[in-house]
Amino acid sequence: MSRSRYSIFSLARNAYSHHRNWPKAWRSPEPKSAYDVIIVGGGGHGLATAYYLAKEHGLTNVAVLEKGWIGGGNTGRNTTIIRSNYLWDESAAIYEKSLQLYEGLSRELNYNLMVSQRGVLNLAHNQHDLHELSRRVSANRLHGIDSEILSPFQLKEMVPILNVSPDVRFPVLGASLQRRGGVARHDAVAWGFARAADARGVHIIQNCEVKGFCREEGRVTGVETTKGIIKSPKVGVVVAGHAGVVAEMAGLRLPIESHPLQALVSEPLKPLLHTVIMSGSVHVYVSQSDKGELILGAGIDAYNSYAQRGSIRIIEDMIAAAVELFPVFSRLRMMRQWGGIVDICPDASPIISKTPIDGLYFNCGWGTGGFKATPGSGWAFAHTIAQDRPHAINEAFGLDRFITGALIDEHGAAAVSH
Amino acid sequence: MDNGYMRQGPLDYIPISAELEADQGGNDATVVLEDRGFRGQIVLQGKASDAEFFDAVSDITGLRPSKETNVVTGGPGFPRLLWLGPEEWLLVTEDEESGRIMLGLTNSFKGRHVQVVDNSDAYAIVGVRGASARDILAKGCTLDLHERVFRSGSSTRTLLGQVQVILHQVTDDPDYEIHVHRSFAEFLWEWLVDAGQEYGLKTVRP
Amino acid sequence: MLLIDCPWCGPRDECEFSYGGEAHIKRPENPDKLSDAEWADYLFMRTNPKGRFPERWVHTHGCNRWFNAVRDTVTHDISATYGMGEDGPEGRS
Amino acid sequence: MKRQRYRMPDGGRIDRSQPLHFTFNDRSYQGYVGDTLASALLANGVAIIGRSFKYHRPRGVFSAGAEEPNALVQLEQGSHTQPNLRATQIELYSGLKAESINCWPSVDFDLWSLIGLFGRIFPAGFYYKTFMTPNLLWPIYERIIRQAAGLGRAPSDPDPDRYENINTHCDILIIGGGPSGLSAALKAGQSGARVILADEQNEFGGALLGSDDEVDGGPALDWVEKTVGELEEMAEVRLLPRTTIFGYYNHNFLTAVERVTDHLGVSDDPLPRQRSWRIRARQVILASGAIERPMVFENNDRPGVMLASAASTYANRYGVCFAKRVVVFTNNDEAYRTALIFKKFGIHVSLVDVRPEFNGDWPRKATAAGVEIIFNSAVTGTRGRRKVKGVNISAFGMDGNLGETRHLSCDLLAVSGGWNPTVHLYSQSGGTLTYDKQRMCLIPEKAGQAVNVVGAAKGTFELERCLKEGAREGARVAKNLDFVGSGSVRSKSKTVLENEQPLQPKWLIPSRKHPEGGPSHFVDLQTDVTVADIALAAREGYDSVEHLKRYTTLGMGTDQGKTANINGISILSGIRGEELPSVGHTTFRPPYTPVTFGALAGRQVGQFLDPLRRTPIHHWHTRAGAVFENVGQWKRPWYYPVLDEDMNDAVVRECRSARKSIGILDASTLGKIEIKGPDAADFLNLIYVNSWNNLEVGRCRYGLMLGEDGMVMDDGVTSRMAEDRFFMTTTTGGAARVYSWLEEWLQTEWPEMEVYLTSVTENWATITLVGPNSRKLLGELTDDINLDLKSFPFMTWREGKVAGVPARVFRVSFTGDLSFEINIPARYAISVWTACMTAGEKYAITPFGTEAMHVLRAEKGYIVVGQETDGTVTPGDLGMERMLSKKKDFIGRRSLARVETLRSDRKQLVGLDTEDPSTVIPIGSQIVATTKKRPPMDMIGYVTSSYYSPNLKRSVALALVKSGRNRHGERVYLPMENGTISALICNPVFFDPEGERLNG
């Protein structure tokens, strides 16, 4: 089908026709009765999976089923930080793959994802933090991932509004920096993948909730949805916070608990923070969006929840932490706060895996930090579904690791959630 | 050997500056902060169903542990017995009394499943009294301190200024005593001084 | 901020409590007899329901007691709290 | 200074006897006490206050309250500056300074407005469609986009103000002090219930403040005054003016921010600037009123276009009338009031009503007053770029077609599209909304929490019914909480009007050029979202309300679309051809209006950010000049520099003394737990990997604790005090965790076990004496503990007096040297410490800090949980598998039998012997077996501990290395930024491997 390519020229051309001729970014077809692959969940990961199924594996008879509107889950409510400086080999590999994909993705998808490699800083406030930083930086470098350590002095140069005074409750002793890290526009990631997948023939079906699975002789043959039964020999489930709910439909139990993770934005301001800063010990992270709001996040609420809201205490604490690090924030104002439902695994690492049920695949457990993994996760999941076996890059992220004990403990990397 | 002269209270080192600053409230202070010094503080644990335990405690201390939540037996004088949990009480005595009582309790519980631990040095005791005491506490405590709910003779563990404390309302004035772990005592004291600033807080040294 | 009704102390603010996750998960009597998969089920697998959820809390900054609560994970309504070892409104699911 | 050209000679709630001077954009003006910045600017004829977000169009005051989308300013300068404040909510004070934002070089002449000229190329979401190639240029585009975006500026200096927060509880919280809220408060208050009444405005009265209504036969504001007076008298009623309830959370927890001194301007008041309230309410009565809905027509954003109720408010409340000719444009009756008010002030008023002509009290009154009424017509556009000069009017019938255009000149266009109940908090609380077809607005449907809605917030717009509803609900809610009181009779307001006509659901007025609405039909004035943008979004498939919002940014401004969202979704529903309810609405989220970070942080800043813990010996260390390090919440002495020593020198000296003669360490931070009960030993058997039954009273044992996943969680020495009593020590960092862990198992899993626990960490100070002379020194301080090797062997403990103080002394060692851990009640800590120092002078006793402690223990290969372990390390990995009891179950045991934990190539603890003995490997460095020119390289492990050992005169390092125990003697490499370190894998015990020094 013909799609108009996006560019400054097409914008100018369309300006003449008062933008009346822009086509749909993606169609909204009625579901067919059967597909080769069904992806449950129209978040970034699900849409990326569909895109790579089509692009890398030639599977275009694919539907993405989304219970609400695409990108409305965690993809639409995350703090948009991307980076790949994870500790363990397995994680570094997949997050780095993802970051590399991000680097060329706007052009590939012909959709500006506003990938902004403005650098990501992790602050250290005590000796233990410093040791952990240097452990991670050392591992990253040997992995070929850019990573460096900054002194408080260098930090002050880079981020003048950061309080690096030694006379504070938790002085900043140093930081690690991944220059290739940064942010990307969250909504654009979902929309860009949707548009590109749609262009390759994928059906994106919104307001279609999966309510159950069709099974024959132990294997999955389709899904029951609010739009009726849709058949498919392969079903990939990518529903983040709802992983447990959908797993239960298939009679599976997962090592996952769903928690609220909150974030907030300030009113829009002229540029004042040009990089991303996280502090695990003082417990906040912050960046400024291209639109001008400061975007803040921190840790999960302790209890399980599917409510997309949490307790104000978390918000107060993260703001207190932010004001401590950036005293000039004190007179700024919170404009909006919200929550998402994050799928937490015991080892803070994801699951991209086949399941004990043939034809059923799960991709979940990204918890507080899967936005950065969106392209990589979709890429690997597409491989897993298409080939019916994991790619080397996600082999370690199987469900069996909870049985064997081969956990990939990234609590350190995920301590402040992002 | 009398060690009295060698004792160091957890609040002995409060910087003078905080005192002066707080003193500006002068005489019309609506709230007063006090270091209530050393006390015997003995943790008692025993089964609610263990009648002999209750009898023994009341024999030795003259007080029967309350089975009712958050209720203090005794007080405003000493000893007092604060309910901490369904199987846990804090016996607060005059400092000089604690050794004797401790010994009495330990002896009478020999062979019983009861725990008696002298934790006298684990807590500093800070007094907050005066008209604004309630408002000051409310700045850092989520309890409902309204007199309809928390009154003299109420006590509970709770959080105050991010620190776990045992809060006891001693009299209606109101007069509160805060048992705070020794290591947090200076922090909490400074926090209270700060919170009391707008009420002209006055610090009193014993 | 949740208001949690401690079975001993009555309603108190969430900040006084610590969360203990799913309730009524019994430690296996004889771990040695379990397969790795069964052990993993005890260790890691969780029901994680959307809706009514029996869970555990401890009143850390209060009476220091553990107890169970049935809370709706969507509305956050707490329909019951009850002591450890007691049966909840829906038995020991 | 200009005089207040548009101020009427009398009337309003301003105090003309108290003039105030202020500056706006560097020009001086005058206003009065009681003014807002907006009313004062209007009184002075300032029309352009700001520039719009995207196209930089001139914008003026649009409303008179919290819903203001346009009139945003930068208030004050320097460290007091605050961006993005609404001029409509800033109370005027003397000396106030404000500036326009988002314009350059000035608000009147803004070069950024050139963007407007290219506006056509930049429809909603344009940035997603361009700037993609070449990759390299994007950062430059991005910089320009960022500069153009954003509104005000952040301060460049720290905030000089103070903020407080406070918790409170009440029976009934009433939100909004208009007629509904006040009458509810009165009834609730009379019942004796604990009531809080909060209103964001500086005074109570709500809509009455800007109207000319009557209550009980007199001016409504007299009634307000009387009611507030009565409420003030009630002991259990707390009135909170200037307090916005901004969030409605779970279990009726609401948050509010009170502007305590903002209205006093920049001052040194000891009071906080703002106070945030955390309110736990048993019941809430929501009386938050309603927000007027604007109309959407071409160029509806010009300065001089204003909500009708706002226009009345400026006239009635602030005595400001800044127009010579007014056009009122409406689809409902309510705006006739506005027309009448202006008429009363003798101003020429035309009223354009989209409804067909009808006979009723309102048109009759208006006509009688001389208002020209133009029925069946609509304003289709405005004239005048910088300020409205006139309007175009066309007949606009039921068919939706426009008739002939005529022109009316005016300098104020007051628009009214009906009212939207302020349901933000209701929705936040989990309540659902429903579309009221009669009143054409979203009203509360089903409550999610204990909230009751009254008055305009519920869609009850008539004053009489507001009063009634408020009183009724106030009494009912109180009664349900068992409060019944007696009080005055209900107040009444007579407003019986005949033939009132319902609102006509027309809000979008086409223009001839744009029959469906176009790029100058503004829906969201703040984010510059137009009807054309909405149409484009829908056309491209972003046609769910949520996609629409995110693609166009509709409702995403600082006003969160208070005047925009409903129009936006109704336009979308038109495009989709669906009813409004099926289109739905976006989520209402806190805060209701923006809240200062400072207020949310409260006093949890600076030294109060996080509690700080001091050991009982802290002040001795301070006086000794110790440098402290943060260990969790503790301050621990890190090292004690003497004279001009740096850290290195100090640590070298401290380490040497400890091995040569005697060192002294404050170890009070160790966790300590008393464990008692007949089942105590069995309990420890489950908690620790090793066995405890056979430990004799008087002896100590090192224990290792695992999580149920088999990973090392904590360690420490536990001693048997009696048959049924143990004294456990934990790591500093693990103290609280371990205590809770033990309680958890006891209470949840093994309640039948008879064991009691008490944490005694804080009761005991711990002083550790280390070194060959420690026995001698201790001998001088005690006469009732026999210290000789036989009677007090390693791993035993004794009770006695040290320096005259009752003590428990433990012969344990974390350094490999002879060592005593003296525990004394905390009150004696400094005196015992001082006694040690004094008696130890002849041995050159040396206090040492945590750094030296680390060096000493690393020399011995002793692990630190949290440094050698990270939650992924098993006892086997640490070489401690021999400790694992085979005779019993213990927590974590089963996990050690899994495939992964049984592997022989796990990372195991080893020592590293650097090729150059003076090289100290940075902790954390990764290890490879073979180096390559460039990454990736295979990492086989990493360095957990690494120090220079002054005693061995070489570096020592501990590491976890794959199959490390089988690799002793192998060479490994540590690629660093500047070269590679080479080392041999060796035994982790560097110092005194035979353990000969333990006994001195």
Ligand SMILES: Cc1cc2nc3c(=O)[nH]c(=O)nc-3n(C[C@H](O)[C@H](O)[C@H](O)COP(=O)(O)OP(=O)(O)OC[C@H]3O[C@@H](n4cnc5c(N)ncnc54)[C@H](O)[C@@H]3O)c2cc1C
């Ligand atoms: C506040 C917050 C901040 C975060 N910050 C960051 C960050 O800075 N960096 C980072 O890397 N990550 C971050 N994350 C994590 C990140 O957002 C997620 O890991 C990631 O977006 C997950 O993407 P997803 O596509 O798997 O899930 P989602 O985007 O949640 O998509 C899952 C979709 O499945 C749909 N669905 C669910 N059940 C069904 C069903 N039965 N039938 C059909 N559809 C269904 C849902 O409606 C949803 O749209 C953050 C998360 C939150 C909440």
Ligand SMILES: NC(=O)c1ccc[n+]([C@@H]2O[C@H](COP(=O)([O-])OP(=O)(O)OC[C@H]3O[C@@H](n4cnc5c(N)ncnc54)[C@H](O)[C@@H]3O)[C@@H](O)[C@H]2O)c1
């Ligand atoms: N005839 C009509 O069409 C019409 C329409 C709307 C209103 N009205 C008039 O408006 C009045 C309605 O009375 P009412 O008492 O219901 O509302 P109100 O508008 O008089 O009072 C509401 C009050 O709540 C405050 N408020 C709103 N949100 C708040 C928050 N989050 N925190 C703190 N304060 C908040 C507002 O500042 C306001 O003072 C009546 O006089 C009525 O006649 C008439």
Ligand SMILES: Cc1cc2nc3c(=O)[nH]c(=O)nc-3n(C[C@H](O)[C@H](O)[C@H](O)COP(=O)(O)O)c2cc1C
């Ligand atoms: C990166 C990012 C930036 C955001 N910026 C804004 C903003 O400028 N204005 C706004 O109103 N909301 C903003 N939001 C919040 C959204 O409005 C919304 O709250 C969030 O996507 C969650 O959806 P929900 O509130 O509809 O549940 C932002 C969200 C994200 C993830």
Ligand SMILES: [Zn+2]
């Ligand atoms: Zn309790």
